[in-house]
Amino acid sequence: MRTLAALFLLPAVVVLTCVVLYPFAYALVLSFQDKTAGLPGRFIGLGNYAELLADPDFLLIFGNTVWYTGIAVGIKFVIGLTSAVVLNQPRRFNNIYRTILFIPWAVPTLIASLVWLWVYNEFNGLLNLALVRMGLLKYGIAWLAEPEWAMRAVIAVAVWNGTPFYTMHFLAGLQAIPKELYEAAATDGAGDYRKFWHITIPTMIPIFTITLMLSTVFTSTSIVVVNILTNGAPANLTQILPNASFNITTSAGRMGLGSAINMVLFPFLVVFIILLTRRLLRKDEA
Amino acid sequence: MALTQSASRRVAHGIGGVILLVLIVWTLAPLYWMLVTSLKDKSEIYGAAATLWPAEPTLENYRVLFADTNFLIYFRNSLIVASATTFFSLIIAALGAYALTRLRFPGRRFVARALIYTYLMPSSLLFIPLLIIIRSIGLQNTLEGLVFSYLGFTVPFCTWLLMGYFMSIPIELEESAMIDGCTRLGVLLRIVVPLTVPALAVVAFFSFTLSWNEFIYASVLVTDVDVRTIPTGIPSFVVGDVFFWGPMMASTVISAVPPLVVYFVFQRFLITGLTLGAVKG
Numbered sequence: 252m253r254t255l256a257a258l259f260l261l262p263a264v265v266v267l268t269c270v271v272l273y274p275f276a277y278a279l280v281l282s283f284q285d286k287t288a289g290l291p292g293r294f295i296g297l298g299n300y301a302e303l304l305a306d307p308d309f310l311l312i313f314g315n316t317v318w319y320t321g322i323a324v325g326i327k328f329v330i331g332l333t334s335a336v337v338l339n340q341p342r343r344f345n346n347i348y349r350t351i352l353f354i355p356w357a358v359p360t361l362i363a364s365l366v367w368l369w370v371y372n373e374f375n376g377l378l379n380l381a382l383v384r385m386g387l388l389k390y391g392i393a394w395l396a397e398p399e400w401a402m403r404a405v406i407a408v409a410v411w412n413g414t415p416f417y418t419m420h421f422l423a424g425l426q427a428i429p430k431e432l433y434e435a436a437a438t439d440g441a442g443d444y445r446k447f448w449h450i451t452i453p454t455m456i457p458i459f460t461i462t463l464m465l466s467t468v469f470t471s472t473s474i475v476v477v478n479i480l481t482n483g484a485p486a487n488l489t490q491i492l493p494n495a496s497f498n499i500t501t502s503a504g505r506m507g508l509g510s511a512i513n514m515v516l517f518p519f520l521v522v523f524i525i526l527l528t529r530r531l532l533r534k535d536e537a
Numbered sequence: 538m539a540l541t542q543s544a545s546r547r548v549a550h551g552i553g554g555v556i557l558l559v560l561i562v563w564t565l566a567p568l569y570w571m572l573v574t575s576l577k578d579k580s581e582i583y584g585a586a587a588t589l590w591p592a593e594p595t596l597e598n599y600r601v602l603f604a605d606t607n608f609l610i611y612f613r614n615s616l617i618v619a620s621a622t623t624f625f626s627l628i629i630a631a632l633g634a635y636a637l638t639r640l641r642f643p644g645r646r647f648v649a650r651a652l653i654y655t656y657l658m659p660s661s662l663l664f665i666p667l668l669i670i671i672r673s674i675g676l677q678n679t680l681e682g683l684v685f686s687y688l689g690f691t692v693p694f695c696t697w698l699l700m701g702y703f704m705s706i707p708i709e710l711e712e713s714a715m716i717d718g719c720t721r722l723g724v725l726l727r728i729v730v731p732l733t734v735p736a737l738a739v740v741a742f743f744s745f746t747l748s749w750n751e752f753i754y755a756s757v758l759v760t761d762v763d764v765r766t767i768p769t770g771i772p773s774f775v776v777g778d779v780f781f782w783g784p785m786m787a788s789t790v791i792s793a794v795p796p797l798v799v800y801f802v803f804q805r806f807l808i809t810g811l812t813l814g815a816v817k818g
Contacts, residue, residue: 260632337556357796359768366786497753
């Protein structure tokens with residue numbers, strides 16, 4: 252049975268070693284090297300990290316990453332829970348509404364970002380056309396270029412694309428709560444409001460945790476939305492760490508520094524990854 | 538003064554309806570704009586005469602897209618890469634998931650854990666070393682290189698989802714087949730796979746869309762125009778600072794169609810599938 256198991260697992264283990272585990276170890280090593288594309292690397296210890304800490308832009312970008320992730324995850328959570336609760340109300344044509352609200356999940360993030368780039372267009376975008384015609388604005392706003400608006404506009408796109416993931420999980424969670432719990436509470440004289448806070452929310456906590464953690468990992472490490480919409484502009488105000496690493500690596504070829512930028516985020520990710528793995532495995536054994 | 542139960546429920550229902558309407562508008566508005574722009578003439582897209590709906594719908598943007606750009610090449614490449622990735626991940630994941638759910642061997646828990654770690658490992662962290670590795674084995678600028686790299690995120694995800702489904706199959710079915718002389722591989726192919734066709738469809742959908750959408754690896758591993766995929770091809774329609782929004786929106790419509798069609802057709806499976814695999818209540 253051992254040989255058989257080994258044979259069955261061999262392809263997966265080989266692939267994952269080649270394209271995930273080995274590259275990860277390699278990335279760690281690179282972050283301690285002065286390595287430029289096409290040239291051999293030179294070990295420089297903590298040199299890359301020191302360079303980052305001395306750069307005021309780095310602290311800005313680090314803060315942006317935390318802000319972008321925190322706000323996007325928070326809004327997705329609120330809209331996702333609201334959508335799930337509304338979709339869980341008895342209503343005619345509910346399956347049609349559900350289908351519509353889940354659509355952004357099936358739209359590739361790159362496509363969503365390009366479409367929103369056009370919606371935000373200063374002169375001919377839907378947002379400005381609509382606001383100007385409704386008389387709410389005199390002239391269109393350059394949403395992605397105004398320091399005040401750029402980050403909000405970027406976050407809105409991440410929220411648009413990412414909310415259905417939450418709605419789906421939460422709706423499934425709501426529908427899995429046993430009806431008896433609510434009936435028992437009703438016999439005890441509890442109203443809808445109390446039922447929501449004393450039954451719905453507590454029962455959903457495990458789902459909240461898993462969804463939030465998964466989404467935090469994915470949101471903080473995905474570069475597409477930022478890369479397409481602003482690529483960090485104006486003046487790095489919407490820049491996030493993974494996209495900064497991408498830019499430094501692709502345009503300047505500085506692979507060592509690029510790896511170090513990503514590694515800064517890694518300790519935080521590790522905490523989430525370990526907690527998540529533990530939860531997913533526990534659920535698996537139950 | 539508290540409202541009666543039924544009155545408060547009606548209020549909640551009404552508020553819910555309003556919220557639903559807002560959410561639907563928010564969800565559909567950008568998609569409406571994409572579709573409508575792709576059907577507009579230049580004069581309706583730009584300038585003072587810009588319209589909110591097309592006065593004279595035209596397919597001109599689609600003609601430009603197919604005749605004057607490399608879109609068809611990108612589309613074909615994406616199709617090849619996504620199909621090949623899906624094919625290989627299904628095989629690798631089915632074998633792996635079967636071993637992890639049905640065979641007892643030392644280190645089983647360790648492998649299951651490692652699988653989740655690799656699934657959560659962000660590609661934004663791996664693309665730099667991966668570029669060096671793919672280059673050194675001569676797969677830079679090839680579709681094979683992309684497929685190989687994409688297996689890094691599709692295999693852990695697919696294996697993980699399939700493990701959930703395989704566990705739901707009663708083990709007695711397999712045991713009786715083995716008493717009848719069926720081998721393990723035979724059990725997997727004749728019993729487990731036919732019983733989990735919907736699950737395999739879900740898993741196939743995920744690996745297809747994940748590789749259809751992939752952006753980071755595609756931008757660093759491939760630079761030649763004739764091996765570009767949609768995610769790196771479409772943004773290159775921007776020439777300098779000039780966007781050709783008409784053809785660009787036509788291309789996004791076409792690129793969004795395959796995942797959307799699959800979503801509409803299989804949504805029941807997809808949603809139960811996703812929640813079975815990711816949330817068990």
